[in-house]
Amino acid sequence: MPNVTKEQVLSRLKDVRHESIGGDIVSRGLVSDVFVADGKVFFSITVPADLAERLEPLRLAAEQAVKSIAGVRGAMVALTAEKKPGDNRPSPQPQPGPGRPAGAPPEAQKPGVPGVDAIIAVASGKGGVGKSTTAVNLALGLQAIGLKVGILDADIYGPSMPRLLNLKGKPQQADGRLLKPMEAYGLKVMSMGFLVEEDTPMIWRGPMVVSALTQMLREVDWGTLDIIVVDMPPGTGDAQLTLAQRVPLAGAVIVSTPQDLALIDARKGINMFRKVNVPLLGIIENMSYFLCPSCGERSDIFGHGGARDEAQRIGVPFLGEVPLHMEIRENSDAGTPVVASAPDGPHATVFKAMAARAWETIRVENQARETAAPSIVFE
DSSP, rough: OOOOOHHHHHHHHHHHHHHTTTTHHHHHEEEEEEEEETTTEEEEEEEEEGGGGGHHHHHHHHHHHHHTSTTTEEEEEEEEOOOTTTTOOOOOOOOOOOOOTTTTTOGGOOOOOEEEEEEEEOOOOOSOOOOOHHHHHHHHHHHTTTTOEEEEEEESSOHHHHHHHHSSSSOOBBBSSSBBBBEEEEEEEEEEEGOTTTTOOOOOOOHHHHHHHHHHSBOOOOEEEEEEEOOOOOSHHHHHHHHHHHSOOOEEEEESSSHHHHHHHHHHHHHHHTTTTOOEEEEOSSOOOOTTTTTTTTHHHTSSSSHHHHHHHHHHHHHOOOOBBBHHHHHHTOOOOOHHHHHTTTHHHHHHHHHHHHHHHHHHHHHHHHHHSOOOOOH
């Protein structure tokens, strides 16, 4: 297969034009962030904000033009909008419906994923707290209680699922457009790590991250699932806001370690989800304590109980404590998560119990909404 170059991409894009922009998109300087990896092409097209809504055909034309290049296996194109200098008019905001707080996007603007009953986010305020390991074991825990589960690796810059699940290879296309998710331990999995090599840096601005996330969620043939677990990147940036505002999340799980520094950042994640009206399913304290494998002595390396105290303080469920243990780390590095490799062990039992608590919260919330819905009585 021939190697595709940035120059080839730009050359082909010179054929893409629209009357609203007065020329082709390359000569007008609208193309940026061109990135080519493993036959996949990623780039963004920046257009005036007042034209963005009617220039979707331009984005599709650019995507098709690039796909026609020999050796291109796929294209991901983001249409981004820039306001003119001095244009301080706010973007039009939808009006809240009855019973919805101001600023909350209406449900009609947050379509679900076909065939998927619920989507939850596993998030943290900072990196290094074991969020991805927790997410994959929670997904397996949900599967253990009889659910059909998928997992979306939303960390574009540092995807972990290929390594955590020992998955190699590239997703296949289902019908020329949709991608088939990879599978491991009964989970359906999608990650940017499947589309580019492990050591390839994703040097992208926010709009490309948003486009990639949207396509990995909506342009994947997930089939019929009870739930998708989204392994969020750390922090409170574009990825978190995109999913919270565009996807009807059933809830979010916050992962933190016990010490104050981690809890400070966890609070930011909690407050972000509250601001965008995403229910909090609970907080998990990871690396909660260490048991010496030789003598059995317990050491609270990062302190202990901080996440539990925080959950009580803000009134959200505390899902449980996960110890700092060699077995969890070794199995994660080997791509054999502890819930799958030792399903009857003490660590798997902890993850399965937390998954059951989170699912019960979702079930209760769903029942409450159904009960609150008005009924029509014919007499």
